[in-house]
Amino acid sequence: MGLLTVIKKVKAKEKEIRLLMVGLDNAGKTTIVKNLCGEDVSKTSPTLGFEIKTLAHNGYKLNIWDVGGQTTLRSYWRNYYEQTEGLIWVIDSTDVRRLEDCKRELHKLLVEERLAGATLLIFANKQDVSGAQSQEDLLKALELDKMGERHWRIVSCSGVTGEGVGKGLDWVVEDIAARIYMFNN
Amino acid sequence: MYTPDEVLKFKKPTEGFCCSLSDNKYGIEFLEFEIRDYDTSKSVFKISKSDAPDLSKLSLEATNGGSSVEDLVRTVRYKLPKEFLKFKTVRTLLKFCVGPGEVPSFRMIERHYYKGELLRNYDFTFGFCIPSSTNTWEAVYDMPVNSQEQVDDMIGSPNEHTSDTFYFVGDKLIMHNKAYFQYV
Ligand SMILES: Nc1nc2c(ncn2[C@@H]2O[C@H](COP(=O)(O)OP(=O)(O)O)[C@@H](O)[C@H]2O)c(=O)[nH]1
Numbered sequence: 001m002g003l004l005t006v007i008k009k010v011k012a013k014e015k016e017i018r019l020l021m022v023g024l025d026n027a028g029k030t031t032i033v034k035n036l037c038g039e040d041v042s043k044t045s046p047t048l049g050f051e052i053k054t055l056a057h058n059g060y061k062l063n064i065w066d067v068g069g070q071t072t073l074r075s076y077w078r079n080y081y082e083q084t085e086g087l088i089w090v091i092d093s094t095d096v097r098r099l100e101d102c103k104r105e106l107h108k109l110l111v112e113e114r115l116a117g118a119t120l121l122i123f124a125n126k127q128d129v130s131g132a133q134s135q136e137d138l139l140k141a142l143e144l145d146k147m148g149e150r151h152w153r154i155v156s157c158s159g160v161t162g163e164g165v166g167k168g169l170d171w172v173v174e175d176i177a178a179r180i181y182m183f184n185n
Numbered sequence: 186m187y188t189p190d191e192v193l194k195f196k197k198p199t200e201g202f203c204c205s206l207s208d209n210k211y212g213i214e215f216l217e218f219e220i221r222d223y224d225t226s227k228s229v230f231k232i233s234k235s236d237a238p239d240l241s242k243l244s245l246e247a248t249n250g251g252s253s254v255e256d257l258v259r260t261v262r263y264k265l266p267k268e269f270l271k272f273k274t275v276r277t278l279l280k281f282c283v284g285p286g287e288v289p290s291f292r293m294i295e296r297h298y299y300k301g302e303l304l305r306n307y308d309f310t311f312g313f314c315i316p317s318s319t320n321t322w323e324a325v326y327d328m329p330v331n332s333q334e335q336v337d338d339m340i341g342s343p344n345e346h347t348s349d350t351f352y353f354v355g356d357k358l359i360m361h362n363k364a365y366f367q368y369v
């Protein structure tokens with residue numbers, strides 16, 4: 001899997017990147033973050049606030065903010081938009097019933113002015129489950145055709161097996177780094 | 186009352202505490218703190234709220250020892266295994282909950298001293314905390330490389346490594362804790 005190897009030591013002078021991880025509850029956000037950190041993914045409990053992890057990735061210091069997605073918590077997401085350089089939206093690809101909910105919440109974020117410059121990574125999670133929607137089907141359902149200038153990408157993954165998780169993170173970090181650290185490398 | 190900018194200028198440990206326990210108007214409570222070696226995941230320190238000393242017992246000790254209960258509850262004495270001084274990278278985990286109100290902007294500044302001189306400073310902004318939420322913060326730090334001489338010196342000087350941790354909401358100091366480290 002090799003995910004542990006992508007996490008290196010955090011050095012004091014490293015460039016920082018702030019990532020916000022959101023999506024409906026039960027999408028697999030906490031599982032994905034744990035997988036990235038090489039931790040046991042078999043036990044997660046619902047996030048009743050935020051879980052911040054700082055980790056180093058390809059020379060950057062990442063601060064990942066995983067914020068709970070329960071209905072009652074969603075109205076607080078906006079408090080975490082400031083200074084967010086990358087938005088990671090996680091979808092439970094097996095939850096067809098709440099796809100409409102998922103679409104509505106995502107579209108709300110896309111019109112947020114404070115997130116206008118943020119790179120967007122969409123994780124089509126739980127691909128290890130048979131019958132999971134493909135990323136093409138999800139894209140259609142989410143109606144993501146008016147994205148304008150935004151840098152965005154959808155990546156299929158599984159927080160449980162780790163498939164695709166590192167690839168998604170690599171892309172989002174590279175995209176942000178190219179944008180904000182272009183001149184002082 | 187001190188602001189973040191002022192505590193960032195402190196060059197030595199404070200004499201006493203810079204605020205009182207009642208300044209914590211937000212019901213912020215620490216539930217768990219753990220220190221691990223990053224490379225082996227070995228836990229070298231773990232405290233959770235359920236292990237916290239009983240206040241009624243503390244008041245007895247306090248009257249004997251001369252320091253107030255207020256001071257005792259915000260002083261932590263760490264006894265860390267001496268290998269800690271050779272760890273390359275350390276992972277810390279802090280879990281806390283907040284009261285029924287919003288916390289607009291939460292920030293921690295921690296200053297470490299050895300024999301009264303500033304060693305290093307940590308500064309982290311949590312930002313907004315959701316009412317009645319439980320939050321965790323896991324951080325990874327590179328540790329300074331210590332020579333054998335420095336290691337021996339630190340082992341031989343218990344409680345000379347100290348820290349002051351200040352917690353702010355906005356510019357307002359709401360908590361101040363002190364820690365003493367010994368390596369055994
Ligand atoms: N099969 C499968 N289950 C997953 C995957 N990711 C998360 N889960 C499960 O989905 C549930 C919710 O996960 P969690 O990470 O807590 O979701 P969060 O609310 O978005 O943080 C847990 O039971 C996880 O084990 C995945 O990729 N595949």
Ligand SMILES: [Mg+2]
Nearest residue numbers: 029030046047
């Ligand atoms: Mg979660």
